[in-house]
Amino acid sequence: MKTIKAPFLTCIDYTVSNKKFDLKLNLDLDMLETIPKPSIDELASYYESPEYISHTDSKKSIIDKVYQFVKKYTLNQKLKLLNSFNTASKNLLDVGCGTGDFLAICNTNGWNVIGVEPSESAKNLALKKLDNTSKIHQNIFELENERFDVITLWHVLEHVPELEAYILQLKKLLKPNGVLVVAVPNYKSFDAQYYKQFWAAYDVPRHLWHFSKKSIQMLFSKNQMRVTKILPMKFDAFYVSLLSEKYKTGKSNFLHAFYIGLKSNIKASKKMNYSSLIYVLKSDKNSF
Numbered sequence: 001m002k003t004i005k006a007p008f009l010t011c012i013d014y015t016v017s018n019k020k021f022d023l024k025l026n027l028d029l030d031m032l033e034t035i036p037k038p039s040i041d042e043l044a045s046y047y048e049s050p051e052y053i054s055h056t057d058s059k060k061s062i063i064d065k066v067y068q069f070v071k072k073y074t075l076n077q078k079l080k081l082l083n084s085f086n087t088a089s090k091n092l093l094d095v096g097c098g099t100g101d102f103l104a105i106c107n108t109n110g111w112n113v114i115g116v117e118p119s120e121s122a123k124n125l126a127l128k129k130l131d132n133t134s135k136i137h138q139n140i141f142e143l144e145n146e147r148f149d150v151i152t153l154w155h156v157l158e159h160v161p162e163l164e165a166y167i168l169q170l171k172k173l174l175k176p177n178g179v180l181v182v183a184v185p186n187y188k189s190f191d192a193q194y195y196k197q198f199w200a201a202y203d204v205p206r207h208l209w210h211f212s213k214k215s216i217q218m219l220f221s222k223n224q225m226r227v228t229k230i231l232p233m234k235f236d237a238f239y240v241s242l243l244s245e246k247y248k249t250g251k252s253n254f255l256h257a258f259y260i261g262l263k264s265n266i267k268a269s270k271k272m273n274y275s276s277l278i279y280v281l282k283s284d285k286n287s288f
Contacts, residue, residue, distance in 0.1 A: 003026055003027075003028050003029075004026075004027045004028065005024040005025060005026055005027070005033065006024065006025045006027060007022065007024060007025075008022075008023040008024060008025040008032055009022070009023045009032075009196060009197050009202075010022050010023070010197060011023060011197045011199075011202045011204045012197070012204070012247075013046065013204050013205060013206075014200075014247045015046075015049050015203070015206070016045070016046050016047075016048065016049045017046065019205075021034050021035065021036070021204035021205050022034075022035045022036075023035070023202065023204070023210065026215075029214070029215045029218050029219065030212045030214040030215050030218075031209060031210065031211055031212060031215035031219075032187055032209070032210035033208070033209060033210075034204050034205050034207060034208050034209070034210075036205075037161065037205065037208055038205050040161060043161070043205075043206075044118075046205055046206050047119060047206065070235045070238075070239060071101060073235070074233075074235060075101055075102055075105050076105070078102060078105075078152070078154070079102075079105055079106060079109055081181070081231070081278075081280075082106065082111070082150055082152075082181075083109075085149075085150060085179050087149035087150060087177070087178070087179070088149070088177070089112075089149055090110055090111045090112060090149060091111075091112045091114075091147075091148045091149045091150075091175075092106055092111045092112065092113045092114070092148060092149070092150050092151075092152065093113075093114050093115075093116065093140075093143070093146070093148040093150070093151045093152070093173060094106070094113065094114075094115050094116070094151075094152045094154075095115075095116045095140060095151065095152065095153045095156050095170075096116065096117060096153060096154065096155070096156030096159070097115030097116060097117045097122075097126055097136060098117060098119075098122050098126065099122050099125040099126050099129075100115065100117075100122075100125060100126025100127070100128075100129045100130060100136075101129065102152070102154065103115050103126060103129070103130060103134065103136075104126075104129040104130060107130055107131060107134060112133075113130070113134050114134065114135050114136070114137070114143070114146065114148075115134070115135070115136040115137070116136065116137050116138070116139060116140050116143075117136050117137075117138070118138050118139060123136050140166070140169050140170065140173065141169060143173055146173060147173060147174070147175045147178075148173055148174060148175060148178055149175055149177075149178050149179070150178060150179050150180075150181065151170055151173060151174055151178065151179075151180050151181070152180075152181045153170075153180075153181070153182045153183065154181075154183045155183055155184065155185070155276070156182075157182055157184050157209070157211070158184050158185065158203075158207040158208065158209050158210065158211065159206060159207065159208065160208065160209075161208060163208075163209060163219070164219070164222070167219060167220060167222075167223050167225075168223055171223050171224075171225060171283070174283070176283065177282075178282070178283075179280060179281070179282055180225065180280075180281040180282070181278060181279070181280055181281075182216065182278070182279045182281065183233060183276060183277065183278045183279070184211045184216070184276065184277065184279075185201035185207070185210065185211070185236070185240070185275065185276050186211065186212065186213070186273055186274060186275060186276060186277050187199075187201075187202075187210040187211070187212060188212045188213070188273045189237070189264055189268060189273050189274060189275045189276075190260075190263060190264040190267045190268065190273070191237050191240055191241050191244065191260055191261065191264040191275050192275070194260055194264070195241070195244040195247075195248060195260075198244050198247045198248040199240070199244050200240045200243035200244045200247060201236075201240045201275065201276070213230065213272070213273075213277065216279050220279075220281055224283060224284045225281045225282065225283055225284065226281065226282065226283075226284055227279050227280070227281055228280050228281065228282050229279075229280040230272055230277055230278070230279055230280075231277065231278040231280070232265075232268065232272065232274035232276075232277060232278070233274060233275065233276035233277065233278060234265050234274060234275075236274070236275040236276035237260075237261035237262075237264040237265050237268075237274065237275035237276075238257065238258060238261035238262075239261075240261075240275050240276075241257040241258070241260040241261040241264070241275075242254065242257040242261075244257070244260075245257045245260075261275075
């Protein structure tokens with residue numbers, strides 16, 4: 001049966017190329033796809049910008065400073081989430097580890113950490129923050145014999161070209177009682193609906209996929225994994241609104257961005273449609 005894809009929006013890459021990309025709605029999965037998708041060779045060039053904050057530790061602009069401030073707070077929240085799983089051992093794989101701050105805080109707090117990061121510059125920054133036993137690989141397919149208690153993807157799944165193969169590999173790398181943590185933007189949020197084509201979390205073409213709760217549940221259920229818990233990332237609404245204001249008006253408009261972020265979080269409280277969501281997943285045969 002052929003998948004039906006309906007036109008949804010046309011967005012601009014504000015970070016690197018200023019090119020236009022279409023978003024098509026996959027009606028079966030309730031998921032948006034970026035069209036056209038850059039080839040694997042082209043994709044790397046869309047990350048080559050000082051504006052791509054997750055690959056740097058920049059604190060130059062006000063938006064950079066906001067990002068770094070929020071990151072410090074959320075690192076402790078992420079660590080608290082990991083410790084709540086009470087796994088028998090503490091082996092962590094962080095996919096898309098960026099400049100390594102999450103790996104570093106976990107390493108300091110008793111976790112054995114391995115990272116995955118394709119960007120050489122980000123990887124080099126990360127390695128400086130870790131002990132000599134920690135390793136960072138270029139992709140998850142290099143890890144054939146490893147098994148992990150917890151695998152985390154903080155805003156990574158939306159970047160993955162071969163989505164289904166990637167999800168299958170994640171499951172292979174997880175221990176039978178392991179926990180998979182996936183955080184992604186939610187295109188059903190109020191701030192996404194308000195900013196439309198200017199919504200910063202569309203971030204075309206680096207974001208190849210744009211998820212809803214339904215799409216995450218369906219994609220992982222194909223690999224016998226289920227969502228056991230959904231948690232909000234409330235700060236994302238404010239940060240994304242700040243960037244979206246800049247894309248829409250050319251100015252940061254802090255007060256209006258704060259208002260939209262706050263309104264998005266208030267509206268999200270009923271149906272859990274926050275700007276970004278954390279999904280905690282386990283294999284079907286295990287209870288959480």
